Amino acid sequence: xxxxxxxxxxxxxxxxxxxxxxxxxxxxxxxxxxxxxxxxxxxxxxxxxxxxxxxxxxxxxxxxxxxxxxxxxxxxxxxxxxxxxxxxxxxxxxxxxxxxxxxxxxxxxxxxxxxxxxxxxxxxxxxxxxxxxxxxxx
Numbered sequence: 001x002x003x004x005x006x007x008x009x010x011x012x013x014x015x016x017x018x019x020x021x022x023x024x025x026x027x028x029x030x031x032x033x034x035x036x037x038x039x040x041x042x043x044x045x046x047x048x049x050x051x052x053x054x055x056x057x058x059x060x061x062x063x064x065x066x067x068x069x070x071x072x073x074x075x076x077x078x079x080x081x082x083x084x085x086x087x088x089x090x091x092x093x094x095x096x097x098x099x100x101x102x103x104x105x106x107x108x109x110x111x112x113x114x115x116x117x118x119x120x121x122x123x124x125x126x127x128x129x130x131x132x133x134x135x136x137x138x
Contacts, residue, residue, distance in 0.1 A: 002015040018078050018081050021079070021086055022089075025089070026086045028086070028087050028090065029087040029088060029092075032090075033090065033092070036054055046112075047100060048097075049116075051116075052097070052119055054091065054093065055092050055093065055094075055120055055124060057091075058088050058091045060127035060128070060130060060131040062084060062088045062092075062131065063129070063131020063132040064131040064134050065083055065084060066131075066132060067131060067132035067137075068136070070135075070136070097116070
C-alpha cells in the first residue's frame with residue numbers, strides 16, 4: 001500500500017485510504033445533491049434554481065469546513081478529503097450548472113440564463129466568504 005508524509009502534520013498517509021474516503025464521500029454527496037434537487041424541483045418550477053441553491057449551499061458548507069479546519073492540524077487528511085473533495089465535491093455540480101445556463105439560452109430565455117450564471121457566481125463567492133468567516137469563529 002502506497003504511503004506518504006503529510007507535510008503539514010508529519011503523519012504518514014495511506015493513499016488508498018484517501019481514495020476510498022473520496023469515493024465514499026462522493027457517493028454520499030451526489031446522493032444528497034440528487035435528493036435535494038428532486039425535493040426543490042417540486043416547489044421551484046423554475047429551471048436551474050434548485051441547482052443554484054445546491055451549489056451555493058455546498059459552497060457555504062465548504063467555506064465553513066475550511067474555515068474551521070485551517071488552524072487545526074490534528075484533523076486526519078483522509079477526513080478532510082472525505083468531506084471536501086468527497087461529500088461536498090459530490091454535492092455541488094458545475095456541469096449541471098453550465099448545462100442549465102446553456103439550456104435556458106437555447107430556449108431563448110437569455111435573461112434567466114444570465115441570472116443563473118451571475119447568481120451562482122455572486123452568491124457562491126458571498127457564501128464562501130461568509131462560510132470561511134463562520135468556520136474560523138467556531
